[in-house]
Amino acid sequence: MTERMISVVLTLALEAQGDSERLVAELKALGLRNENLLAAIGIVTGQVPETSLDRLRAMPGIVVEVDEEVSILPPDAPVL
Amino acid sequence: MASTADFENAVVTEADIKDAGALLFENLGIALVDVDPGQLSSMETVVADNESPIPSVEPEEYVYAMKDGDDYPPSMIDDLYGYRDAIDSLIQNLDQPAPDEGAEAEMGVQATYSDTADLTWGPRATRAAYSACNGNGIRVAVLDTGFDLAHPDFAGRSPITASFVPGESVQDGHGHGTHCIGTACGPKSPAGTNRRYGVATNATILAGKVLNHAGSGTDSWILAGINWGLQNNAVIISMSLGARVAIGQGFKMAYEQAARNALNANSLIVAAADNNGNNVPVSSPANCPSIMAVGALNSSLQGEYRRARGCGVFQRQDAGQVRNLERHQHDHAARGRLRGTVGAEPKRPRPATMEQVARHGPGYRAARRAVGRRPGPGAVVPTRHCSPPALVAPLAAILALPDRPALIGPRYRKPLPRRPRRGNRRREGALSPDQPGIMLGP
Numbered sequence: 001m002t003e004r005m006i007s008v009v010l011t012l013a014l015e016a017q018g019d020s021e022r023l024v025a026e027l028k029a030l031g032l033r034n035e036n037l038l039a040a041i042g043i044v045t046g047q048v049p050e051t052s053l054d055r056l057r058a059m060p061g062i063v064v065e066v067d068e069e070v071s072i073l074p075p076d077a078p079v080l
Numbered sequence: 081m082a083s084t085a086d087f088e089n090a091v092v093t094e095a096d097i098k099d100a101g102a103l104l105f106e107n108l109g110i111a112l113v114d115v116d117p118g119q120l121s122s123m124e125t126v127v128a129d130n131e132s133p134i135p136s137v138e139p140e141e142y143v144y145a146m147k148d149g150d151d152y153p154p155s156m157i158d159d160l161y162g163y164r165d166a167i168d169s170l171i172q173n174l175d176q177p178a179p180d181e182g183a184e185a186e187m188g189v190q191a192t193y194s195d196t197a198d199l200t201w202g203p204r205a206t207r208a209a210y211s212a213c214n215g216n217g218i219r220v221a222v223l224d225t226g227f228d229l230a231h232p233d234f235a236g237r238s239p240i241t242a243s244f245v246p247g248e249s250v251q252d253g254h255g256h257g258t259h260c261i262g263t264a265c266g267p268k269s270p271a272g273t274n275r276r277y278g279v280a281t282n283a284t285i286l287a288g289k290v291l292n293h294a295g296s297g298t299d300s301w302i303l304a305g306i307n308w309g310l311q312n313n314a315v316i317i318s319m320s321l322g323a324r325v326a327i328g329q330g331f332k333m334a335y336e337q338a339a340r341n342a343l344n345a346n347s348l349i350v351a352a353a354d355n356n357g358n359n360v361p362v363s364s365p366a367n368c369p370s371i372m373a374v375g376a377l378n379s380s381l382q383g384e385y386r387r388a389r390g391c392g393v394f395q396r397q398d399a400g401q402v403r404n405l406e407r408h409q410h411d412h413a414a415r416g417r418l419r420g421t422v423g424a425e426p427k428r429p430r431p432a433t434m435e436q437v438a439r440h441g442p443g444y445r446a447a448r449r450a451v452g453r454r455p456g457p458g459a460v461v462p463t464r465h466c467s468p469p470a471l472v473a474p475l476a477a478i479l480a481l482p483d484r485p486a487l488i489g490p491r492y493r494k495p496l497p498r499r500p501r502r503g504n505r506r507r508e509g510a511l512s513p514d515q516p517g518i519m520l521g522p
Contacts, residue, residue, distance in 0.1 A: 009299050009300055036304060038307035040311050041307050042341065043334050043338065045299075046300075065299070065333060068323060069296055070299065071291070071294075071321075072254075072321055
């Protein structure tokens, strides 16, 4: 059975941003996949196994948030 | 630990709690706790846990009365002027003068704006139509559903584009993105009608697709779009989108950090407050302290049902705007009518890209100056600096006094809270709910 993956947004504290490449390697060891390092804003996005979430949250210098959906109305919505 | 419930009439002074180490404000769900500086970062780690019952820990700060001649940092003075002018503007709008005749009245504040032969009411009300600036050389990034690259109104504009939606090109399959870009950067004389609807008519367009054809996206796509906008030197990053936020729910740290990085790079992120009703919180990411949240006014400069709670609001949109958008869609994309979602928001670049860039150079500080010093219907202030209407009059009275009483200083420049350094023994000394002196929310 494949493990459930959770899409996450990881905000790196300033101290962590200096060495973000190494940090990403560390995150990949925790199971981070499809990672995307957004260097201009100090953020990493990707998917992690649900079972890694606790360990991820315990890592210093990182704030873990769930990647959620944002939407506007569909193109055929009526004008109010 | 002391509680306000222990004191008669809930009147507590510092002396009363000197030895208690902590004070719980019963009715507020807030506790004041004395901690060593070293404990603060541990507390923040606890709070960063999504399941923590404590949503936030903040250092207690002193608030001072302001006196003339005090040496305040220019940023704070700017903020106060901006604050004052925005309030003046709101009061002015509450007390609408009767519309006058003639060219002067055309440029002044009017009770209600309407379309003319060559202008929709939006560029009139924002005074973009009378500005000597046109956004030339200014990069405006619009993160939305993409852009209709074949739209005749934008022939010859050479937009910079990118899609962050897997499997979809930047071509707009929805219509909202093209509408927003049109409102922000549409041409002076649109093909076919010559009736201007755009604000920064000559700005460089950066079209970032972060919402798919159905109008949905994810935080990660949007953040990738912001990152792209900054790497491409956008002065304005405009996002006419948002996710609902429940009452009491905080902002997302990722957007706040992105916005602070943007400010440091002299770029301003603007996002839609909400269109879902009067009694809902400002949506995410507009609820971040470092993002400028904007809502809608109609052509009479009145707030509409679309306005989110707590947003002072500032740009405007009504049927005229929607019609203009429909023209976009019908003429070209053959789309259905677009509901007036967040369409008020893209008009924001007028003060931020045109006036202020010409006068003060690009950047957030200059945007604040431009906004603050140009009171009128275009005044825009960040949500966190806005007051609900009930507070406007007392605040204005306070600001008019020569010796100003207490005002809480701006927060948006506050550095990110420090996290424990890498290599620290994390959680060491971390506070647990069982330890004395720690209060949990109700």
